[in-house]
Amino acid sequence: MRRLLLSTALVLAASPALAADYFFSDPPPMYDSYDQQGWSGQYLGATLGGQSTRIELPAGGVLEGYGLIGGIFAGVNYEQDSIVYGAEADVEWNSFDQAAACSSPAWYCSVQGSLRARLGYAVDNFHVYGTAGIAAATVGGYGWTAGLGAEVAFSDAWFGRAEYRYTALGAANAWYDQTENGVIAHAVRAGVGYRF
Template sequence: MATPVLAAGLYVPATPEPVMAGGYDWSGGYLGAALGGQGVRIDAGAAGNISGNAMMGGIFGGVNFQSGNFVYGVEADLEYSGFNQTKPCTNAAWSCNAYINGQGSLRARLGFAVDTLLFYTTAGLAIANGGGSTTSPVNAVFPDSAVRFGWTAGVGAEAAFNENWFGRLEYRYTDLGSRDMTFDTVYPGVAVSSHDIRGGLGYRF
């Protein structure tokens, strides 16, 4: 008669695993790759401007922290840009060229998470390497290039596919400021800006 009583006394009910409040957890570090297009404008004032579209792509990485539905963190990226355009200069006997071959940024991010969806804004420091040249009617080339610093800001959205993988779509405007550049002569206040749209695939760890 004591055996069933003893067995009943040893029964310990299973403790259910805790359920995370707010659903999906976006916190932690991540790495990824992005590909997209950009519209670039090089403005040399009275000397005219060069604008056009190009493909660009590269890698990104960062870290997220989450408090309730709010997600914040920091991110950096490094990208190749294929922008390279040539057009007649103001003096049509000459040709003017402009290019950007590399760009990057270091940005803060602030977002709002709805389970496996994250909507965010981002802004910070931008850097790019670019330059150009003027070519005379007798094919004498006068090049100049520089590393430029400026700012970038935009918005984006991410969707988590599972615990680790996520995709993103992002728009950013970048202003790389203005500076004097010397080709066949000094071109004062050459300004560089771009509108970028990129998609990416990332891995959280």
Template sequence: MLKTTTVAVLAILATPVLAADLVIPSSPEPIYEDAGFDWSGAYIGAWIGGQGVRLFAPGEGTIEGTGALGGVFAGFNAQSGNLVFGGEADVDYSGFNGARACGNPLWTCRGYVNSQGSARARFGVAVDTLLFYGTAGVALGNAGGSTTSPAGVVFSDASVRVGYTVGAGVEMAFSDNLTGRLEYRYTNLGARNMNFDVVYPNVEVSSHTVRAGLAYKF
């Protein structure tokens, strides 16, 4: 009887020690990586910039110069991993208006681009709040000009041209809804005959632009 009681007491006393040595493994808390900024969704914005324009008339010469540029744009993005792709359209005002002596030096030739726009695809790579992208698409622009005789008689012509535009840029997210961008684009509005005092064949209009803009992302 005494022996049985002693064993029971020792077993009771040993229980806390055995419990202390018993370690129940637990699963570690899962670690979730930050997915970064989400570029997907629609947006609208405005930009300003500068434009270098060249009007080239074969056999007659070139009118070129710079002008201010401003406009609005809107588009949408879709994102898969760090790849971002979508579409964008813009409408811009151009302040380019250039002149030079032409043909007989007593004549004056003028050229201008006063409005333009485009519909483009956009594709790029996102690094969290930075987006490095390229863009390409169809461009339209209203370009025209005139020749003025020594007697002050003006012969003018203008038309809406269709061409292409390509470029690249970088965009940065300042918050969930506000982004800023810096973009370069080359635009070629094609060549066509222009009717002034005589027909000027295949006058080509092209430009290089640099734009800075802000966008609101929905």
């Protein structure tokens, strides 16, 4: 009888502690949207950088110089097993005075842009990529561009990037037609973007 009373008393004493553990246990870990979404999604951003430009004029002569570049970019990414692929477009303004190679107003002569595919590899919040596609500018017409870059996610939405790109336009891109300006450009950009 004494053993039964002792066992009953121990069970009754432990019951509140067990109940407290059941009802007040640690909450489950919070949902981590970055880990779930990764780099997938649409995004929009802005860049600022520098560009060296070499323009070979069809009548002879060369224009060379450096300028600041700045603009906006937009694109979409898809991530699968750390492989990130997608497409991006950008429009920029170049401060290098190219009016001597363009018959339009000076501000118009400095507009450039591209439409590119991107392929990269992501590890957590870090992403490296290669990019290539078509490019256009008011000086040099159409051509191609290719480069490398890296991005770092600061949060689920915000990220920063650094990128180098080579661009060849006009006669520099089409050896068979020397009737237009040939443009070669090397550019380095830094930017910030927002994913939504």
